[in-house]
Amino acid sequence: MDSMSSGARGAAQIFNSTVAGFAIAAAWETGALDELEEHGSLSLPEFCTRHDLHLPSVDATMTALASVGVVERHGEKVGTGPEFTEVYRGKAFFHWLTVGCGELFSDMAGVSRNANRVGTFYRRNGAAIGYACRDINAQSFDPVFWQAMEELDFDFTSVADLGCGSGGRLAQIARRYPKVRGTGIDIAADALRDAVAEAGTAGLGDRLEFIEGDVMELRPDARLESVEVLTCFMMGHDFWPRENCVASLRRLREVFPGVRRFLLGDTARTEGMADRDKPVFTLAFETAHDLMGVYLPTLGEWEDVFEESGWKCVGVRPVQVPADSVIFELA
Amino acid sequence: MDSMSSGARGAAQIFNSTVAGFAIAAAWETGALDELEEHGSLSLPEFCTRHDLHLPSVDATMTALASVGVVERHGEKVGTGPEFTEVYRGKAFFHWLTVGCGELFSDMAGVSRNANRVGTFYRRNGAAIGYACRDINAQSFDPVFWQAMEELDFDFTSVADLGCGSGGRLAQIARRYPKVRGTGIDIAADALRDAVAEAGTAGLGDRLEFIEGDVMELRPDARLESVEVLTCFMMGHDFWPRENCVASLRRLREVFPGVRRFLLGDTARTEGMADRDKPVFTLAFETAHDLMGVYLPTLGEWEDVFEESGWKCVGVRPVQVPADSVIFELA
Numbered sequence: 001m002d003s004m005s006s007g008a009r010g011a012a013q014i015f016n017s018t019v020a021g022f023a024i025a026a027a028w029e030t031g032a033l034d035e036l037e038e039h040g041s042l043s044l045p046e047f048c049t050r051h052d053l054h055l056p057s058v059d060a061t062m063t064a065l066a067s068v069g070v071v072e073r074h075g076e077k078v079g080t081g082p083e084f085t086e087v088y089r090g091k092a093f094f095h096w097l098t099v100g101c102g103e104l105f106s107d108m109a110g111v112s113r114n115a116n117r118v119g120t121f122y123r124r125n126g127a128a129i130g131y132a133c134r135d136i137n138a139q140s141f142d143p144v145f146w147q148a149m150e151e152l153d154f155d156f157t158s159v160a161d162l163g164c165g166s167g168g169r170l171a172q173i174a175r176r177y178p179k180v181r182g183t184g185i186d187i188a189a190d191a192l193r194d195a196v197a198e199a200g201t202a203g204l205g206d207r208l209e210f211i212e213g214d215v216m217e218l219r220p221d222a223r224l225e226s227v228e229v230l231t232c233f234m235m236g237h238d239f240w241p242r243e244n245c246v247a248s249l250r251r252l253r254e255v256f257p258g259v260r261r262f263l264l265g266d267t268a269r270t271e272g273m274a275d276r277d278k279p280v281f282t283l284a285f286e287t288a289h290d291l292m293g294v295y296l297p298t299l300g301e302w303e304d305v306f307e308e309s310g311w312k313c314v315g316v317r318p319v320q321v322p323a324d325s326v327i328f329e330l331a
Numbered sequence: 332m333d334s335m336s337s338g339a340r341g342a343a344q345i346f347n348s349t350v351a352g353f354a355i356a357a358a359w360e361t362g363a364l365d366e367l368e369e370h371g372s373l374s375l376p377e378f379c380t381r382h383d384l385h386l387p388s389v390d391a392t393m394t395a396l397a398s399v400g401v402v403e404r405h406g407e408k409v410g411t412g413p414e415f416t417e418v419y420r421g422k423a424f425f426h427w428l429t430v431g432c433g434e435l436f437s438d439m440a441g442v443s444r445n446a447n448r449v450g451t452f453y454r455r456n457g458a459a460i461g462y463a464c465r466d467i468n469a470q471s472f473d474p475v476f477w478q479a480m481e482e483l484d485f486d487f488t489s490v491a492d493l494g495c496g497s498g499g500r501l502a503q504i505a506r507r508y509p510k511v512r513g514t515g516i517d518i519a520a521d522a523l524r525d526a527v528a529e530a531g532t533a534g535l536g537d538r539l540e541f542i543e544g545d546v547m548e549l550r551p552d553a554r555l556e557s558v559e560v561l562t563c564f565m566m567g568h569d570f571w572p573r574e575n576c577v578a579s580l581r582r583l584r585e586v587f588p589g590v591r592r593f594l595l596g597d598t599a600r601t602e603g604m605a606d607r608d609k610p611v612f613t614l615a616f617e618t619a620h621d622l623m624g625v626y627l628p629t630l631g632e633w634e635d636v637f638e639e640s641g642w643k644c645v646g647v648r649p650v651q652v653p654a655d656s657v658i659f660e661l662a
Contacts, residue, residue, distance in 0.1 A: 008610060011417035014399050015611045017345040018352025018428060019618060022436040024345075029440035057443040060621035066606035067614055068345050073606060086342035097349060102437035105353040106430050106456075109360035112388040125437075275397035275404060279339060280346045283398055287350060290391035 016067040022102075023064035024087055025095040030058065032078075036071065037088050041079040086280075090321070092135035093281040100129035101288050111291045122292060130165060130191070133234060136322075137169070141233055141265045144317050144327050148263055149173075149229075156228040157181060160256065162215045163235035167195030167208065173231075174204045183223060184210045216248045218255045230259045236266035240295040242305060249309030262311065262330035269296040270324045281322040299324055306330060347398040354395035355418055356426035361389065363409075367402065368419050372410040421611040421652070423466035428615040431460035435622055436615075442622045453623060461496060461522070464565060467653075468500070472564055472596045475648050475658050479594055480504075480560075487559040488512060491587065493546045494566035498526030498539065504562075505535045514554060515541045547579045549586045561590045567597035571626040573636060580640030593642065593661035600627040601655045612653040630655055637661060 027033045030053060035042050044062065048055045062078050065071040069081040087094070097105065103123045110116050157179055161170050164184030174182050186192055192210045199208040209223065215232070216239060218224075230252070239245040252262070269289075270282055289296045297305075306313045306328070315329035358364045361384060366373050375393065379386045393409050396402040400412040418425070428436065435442065435453045442453050488510050492501045495515030505513050517523055523541045530539040540554065546563070547570060549555075561583070570576040583593070600620075601613055620627045628636075637644045637659070646660035 005417075007414065007417040010400065010414040011421050012610045013344075014348040014351055014355075014401075014414065014418065015421065015425065015428070016609060016614050017348030018425070019436070019614045020345055021349025021352065022439055023618075025437075026439035026443060030443055052445045053443050054445055054448060054624070056621040056624070057439070060618040061439060061443065063606055064614055064618055067609055069341065069607065070345070083338065083341040083345065086336075086338040087345065090342050090346065094346065094349070097346070099437050099440075102433055105350070106356075106433035106437075108353055108357035108388070108392060109430075112357060112361055112384050112392065114383045114385055117385060275394055276400065278347060278398055279343045283347050283350045283395055287354075287391040287395055290387040293385070293387070 013068070016064070019064040020068045020070060021094055022098045023061045024070065024091055025098045026061050027065060028091045028095055029099075030061075032058070032061070033088055033091055036078070036080050036084065041077055044076045044078060089139065090280040092132040092139065093284070093322070096129060096132040096136070096281075097284040100125050100132050101284070104288060104291055105284075108291060117293065126188075133165075134168060137233060140319050140321050140325065141327065144319050145231075145233075145263065145265060146176075148315070148317055148327055148329060149176075152229065152261055154228075154260055156260070158227045158258075159183070159229045159231065160185065160224060160227040162230065162232035162252075163187075163238075164195065164210065165191045167192075167199060167210065169231065169233065170195075170208055171199060171202055171204055174207050175202075180207070182208045183227065184208065185213050185215055185218070186210070187212070187214050216244070216251075218251060220255055224255055226258050227256045228258055228260050230256055230262040231265075232262070233265040234267070236264050236302075237268075237289070237294070237296050240297050240301075242297070242301065245297070245305050246309045249305065249311060253310045260331065263327055264330060265319065265325070265327040266302075267322045267325040268299045268302060271298050271300070273323070279321065279323050282324075285322060299326065302328065344399070347395070350395045351399045351401060352425055353429045354392045355401065355422055356429045357392050358396060359422040359426055360430075361392075363389070363392070364419055364422055367409070367411050367415065372408055375407045375409060417611075420470065423463040423470065424612040424615070424653070427460060427463040427467070427612075431456050431463050432615070432619050435619060439622060448624065457519075464496075465499060468564060471650050471652050471656060472658065475650050476562075476564075476594065476596060477507075479646070479648055479658055479660060480507075483560065483592055485559075485591055487591070489558045489589075490514070490560045490562065491516065491555060491558040493561065493563035493583075494569075495526060495541065496522045498523075498530060498541065500562065500564065501526075501539055502530060502533055502535055505538050506533075511538070513539045514558065515539065516544050516546055516549070517541070518543070518545050547575070547582075549582060551586055555586055557589050558587050559589055559591050561587055561593040562596075563593070564596040565598070567595050567633075568599075568620070568625070568627050571628050571632075573628070573632065576628070576636055577640045580636065580642060584641045591662065592645075594658055595661060596650070596656070596658040597633075598653045598656040599630045599633060602629050602631070604654070610652065610654050613655075616653060630657065633657075633659065 048058050066073050069083040070087045072079050072081045101124050160183040164186045167184050170182040170184045195210050199205050239248040311330040314331045317327040319325035379389050397404050400414040401418045403410050403412045432455050435455050441447050491514040495517045498515050501513040501515050526541050530536050570579040642661040645662045648658040650656035
C-alpha cells in the first residue's frame with residue numbers, strides 16, 4: 001500500500017467495501033456470520049464441506065470481508081475482525097441493500113431517467129426483503145415492541161396485525177398471550193398461504209385468522225370490530241403522502257371501532273443529518289424510496305398527522321437502529 | 332456522529348460505500364461524473380432538466396456519493412470531493428462490479444452452494460460489461476498498447492484481433508494505419524453485427540472483416556494466413572487452465588503462421604497481496620472469477636506457458652491499473 005496514494009487508497013476502500021457489502025449478505029445466508037458470532041472463528045474447508053459449499057467462492061467471500069476488517073484470515077482459519085460486531089448487528093441491512101434491492105440499485109441510472117418511469121419500472125426481490133425484514137424486526141423493533149405490549153394498561157383478547165406478511169409477529173403474540181386471538185391482513189396472497197400453513201404447524205390454527213386485503217382500502221368487517229390492539233410495522237410510510245395517510249388512518253378508526261391501542265412502528269426520513277454521518281441503513285432506505293418514487297415522511301410529518309386522523313399519540317418509543325425509527329402508541 | 336461508536340462508524344462506512352458503489356456507476360451513466368470532471372461542479376435541477384432525469388433519484392445518487400467524499404453538496408450545487416479524482420479514474424470498475432456483475436454478486440450465496448453449480452448457474456449483464464470494458468481499455472490498456480504498436484520494428488499490413496467484440500480496437504488500428512487491413516474474431520454474433528455496421532459507418536468496411544468463431548477452437552483459414560500482428564485483450568484468461576492454454580496458444584501458431592508479433596493484454600490473479608491492500612478492481616475481478624469457477628492464472632503462470640506453446644516472450648509491458656495487468660509481446 002506504500003505505493004498507493006491516499007486518494008487511490010480512498011477509492012480502493014470504497015470499492016472493496018462495495019464488494020464486502022455483497023459478501024456480508026452472502027456470509028449471513030450461508031451461515032458463516034452466525035458461526036463466527038457464536039464461535040469466534042471457523043475453518044474454511046471444514047465449513048464448506050459441512051454445508052456443501054464451493055470452497056473458492058466462500059474463500060473469495062471471506063477475502064472480501066477481510067479487505068475491510070470484518071474478518072481476519074490466517075491460512076484456512078477465519079476469525080472475527082475489528083468491524084465484525086457492528087457489521088453482524090447490521091447484517092440484515094446489507095442483505096436488504098445488495099440482495100433484496102440489488103436489482104433496483106444496479107439500475108439506478110435507468111430508474112433516474114424520466115422516460116423510463118412508467119409502468120413497472122423497477123424490480124426488487126420480495127422474498128429476500130422478507131428474509132432481511134424478519135431479522136431487522138427481531139434486532140431493532142421487537143425489543144421495543146414487546147416492552148410496549150407488556151406495558152399496555154388494559155387486558156385484551158383480540159389483536160390485528162396490518163401488513164402481517166407470513167404471520168411471524170402474530171404467532172409470537174399468540175404464543176406469549178395464550179388467551180389472545182389474532183387476525184393478520186396483507187395484500188400478498190403468497191405470504192398469507194405461508195402464514196396459514198405455519199400457524200397450523202405451530203398449533204395456532206384455531207386462534208389465528210388471515211385476511212387478504214389492501215390495508216389502505218379496508219372496509220367495515222364484523223371480524224374486525226372487536227379488535228382491541230392493532231399493530232403495524234415497517235409499512236406505515238406506504239400510507240403517505242399526507243392526504244392519503246390522513247384518510248387511511250381515519251378509515252382504520254372506522255374499521256376497528258374497538259381498538260384501544262395502535263402500535264405503529266416505522267422508519268422515517270431523517271432530517272438535517274450530514275451526508276457523511278449517516279448510520280447503517282439510512283442512506284439505502286432513503287435512496288431506494290427516492291428511486292421508487294415512494295414518499296417517505298419525517299418523524300415531524302408523522303406526528304403532525306395523528307390528531308387530524310382521529311388518533312391521539314400517547315407515546316413515542318424510539319428504536320435505536322435504523323435512525324429515526326419509532327413505535328408510535330396511538331389511542 | 333459523536334454519538335456513534337467507532338465500531339458503528341466503521342460499519343456505516345462500509346454500508347454507505349456499498350450504496351456509493353452503485354451510485355458511482357449510475358452517475359457515470361447519466362453523465363454527471365463527466366460533467367463534474369469537466370466543470371468541477373453542476374447544478375442539480377439544471378442538470379436534471381437538461382437530461383430529463385428524475386430529480387429525487389439524482390439527488391439521492393449525489394447524497395450517496397457525498398456520504399463517502401466523492402462529491403460535496405452545497406444546496407442544489409454539487410462539487411467534487413476529496414475522493415473524486417481517483418473514483419473518476421476507476422468509474423468503469425465500479426460499473427463492472429455493480430451493474431455488469433450485479434446479479435452475480437447479489438447471488439453470491441446461491442452461487443456458493445455446490446448443489447446450484449450446474450448448468451447456467453449465474454447471470455451477468457453482457458452489454459454493461461462491454462460498456463465498462465471500453466472505458467477500462469481506453470484508460471488502462473490503450474496507452475500501453477499504442478506504445479507497443481508504435482515500437483514494432485517491422486512494417487505490417489494485416490492485423491487480427493481475437494475477441495474483437497464490436498470492433499473498436501480494429502477500427503482504431505485501421506484509422507491509425509491507413510494501409511492496414513484488419514480481421515476481427517469473436518464468438519458473439521450480436522457484437523459482430525455492431526462491428527460490421529460501425530465499420531461501414533466509419534468508411535472502413537472495405538478494410539475490416541469479421542469472422543464469427545471461438546478463438547479457442549480456430550481452424551486453419553486462408554484469410555488468416557497472412558496476418559502479421561495479432562492482438563488479444565482481456566480474454567486471455569479464458570484460455571486456461573494451463574493444459575488448455577498451451578493447446579490454444581499452439582493452435583494460434585498454426586492458424587496464424589505469418590504472425591510476427593502477438594500483443595496479449597490481460598489482468599492476472601495477484602499473489603501475496605494483503606487482503607486490506609487490494610487496489611480498485613482486483614478484489615471484484617478475482618471474486619467474480621472464483622464465483623463463476625473460471626481459472627485465473629497469475630503472471631508467473633502466464634510467463635511459464637509461452638515457451639511450451641511455441642511462442643517467445645520478447646517483452647512484458649506493465650499496465651498500472653488494474654493490478655498485475657500486462658501486455659505480453661510474443662514472437
